[in-house]
Amino acid sequence: MRDYEKIRSAIIRGGTSKGVFILENDLPSDPVTRDRVILSIYGGTDERQIDGLGGADSLTSKLAIVSVSSRPDADIDYTFGQVGIGTGKVDYNSNCGNILSGVGPFAIDEGLVAVQEPYTTVRIFNTNTNGIIEATVPVESGKSQSTGDYTIDGVPGVGAKIVLNFLNASGAKTGKLFPTGKRKEKLLTEAGVFEVSIVDVTAPVAFVHAHQLGLTGTELSTDLTKEHLWMLEKIRSAAAEKLGFVSNAHDATKETPSSPKVIMVSPSQPYSTIHGEIMEREHIHLTARAMSMQKMHKTFPVTGGLCTAAAAKLTGTIVYECCNNPDADEIIIGHPSGSMDFLISFTDDGQHIQFEKTAVARTSRRLMEGYAYVPKELFWNETESIRK
Structure with missing residues (x-):
């Protein structure tokens, strides 16, 4: 008698993140049992995740649950889970745009959508934010293409260009572009009072100027002290x-722990990336550092980046004040591993702001497919509920 159940899955790099992709029907339907199974796949509550598929890093401890959508405006439903490292918790409160870039290729290769060549547009409904994203994926011989000549900072080599366009991105989580009704405000936290801009485009983000934390904004993760990390988390928590x-x-x-995001911004300036390359101020519109699960993001989140780029165009926000050319169609953000560009267009009639395009390009690659083995006893509650 086997002691383990098998869960069919694939490990896919999406953008600068990596995660396990699983079809919804292959997971238990009971939410408690499901999360127990997911945590086991990733290594349980061990901070090294040595007994699972997690990489002991927030950027590699991510999950995509995928299914065919019943919605008329979508082809695929996608639920993102941030699997906590050592916490025993899966956080479903936010979307991940990097992992999202692997959803279109996964759906195509699993035969979940009709394929067109040379490009297939997959309409993805993100259950975390109730938003629709169009993923345009290069296709050849009925399969998604991972090879190409497109590069993104933070990922070695080149890959096929996947374009993600977030539709009706304003108020993705809160229902409002400015959830508090203000473009800039004083936020009282345990660490003191900070001036912030809280904006929700594809994801809610609390923006703070780096100088308020005694920083330049060019710091890398090793430059942040425990006090800096504490202040940033207190700002995020208060938001x-x-x-x-x-x-x-x-x-x-x-x-x-993953929503809202907190991002510190500063004007464009030269700095050294984690790879030792010099980022010139003329090549970016602003400098930014995002936090991911209470640590500095090694690159930059897609949803947080789209929100940053959108906020850079909105007068009165802290991000707008840092941007050296907010009227540009393409906003380029300098991050710890290089830069990331976003295409933002919107209309503003003085009363309503409507985003027409919030797009970014990524690459993706399927790394492996097979079965994750999960101890059989973790399914007992699911079995008992079925019997009842």
């Missing part, structure tokens, strides 16, 4: 309470 994500800021780290 979470203000948005109603938690009733008390003290609970934000545990209950909603």
Whole structure:
């Protein structure tokens, strides 16, 4: 008698992240049992994730649950899960645009959508934010292409260019572009009072100027002290309470560790990337550092990046004040591994702002496919519920 159940899965690099992709029907339907199984796949509560597929890094401890959509405006449903490292929790409160870039290719290769060549546009409904994203994927011989000549900073080599366009991206999580009704405000936190801009485009983000934390904005992860990390998390936690994500800021780290995001911004300036390359100020519109699960993101999140680029065009925000050419169609953000460009267009009639395009290009590659082995006893609750 086998002691393990098999879960069919694939490991896919999406953008600068990596995760396990699983069809929804291959997971238990009971949410508690499902999360217990997912945590086992990633290595449980071990911070090294040595007994699972997680990489002991927030950028490689990500999950995509995929299914055919029943919605008339979508082909695929996609649920993103940020699998906590050592926390025993899977956070479903946000979307991940990097992992999203692997959803279109996964759906095509699994035969979940009709294929057109040379490009197939997959309409993806993200259940985390109730938003629709169009992924345009290069296709050849009925399969998605991973080879190409497109490069993204933070990923070695070249790949096929996948374009993600987030439709109706304003108010993705909160329903409002400016969830608090203000473009800039004073936020009272345990670490003090900070001036922030809270904006929701593809994802809610609390923006803070780097100088308020005593930083230049060019720092790498090794340059941030425990005090800096503490201040940034207190800002994020206070924003979470203000948005109603938690009733008390003290609970934000545990209950909603990935949403809202917190990003510190500063004017474009020269700095050295984590690879030792010099980023020239003339090549970027602003400098930014994003936090991911209470640590500095090694590159930059897609959803947080789209929000940053959109905020750079919105007068009165901290990001706009840092951007050296907010009227540009393409906003280029300098991050720890290089730069990332976003295509943003919107209309503003003085009363309503409508985003027409919030797009970014990524690459993706399927690394392996097969079965993850999960201890059989983790399914007992699911079996008992079926029997009842």
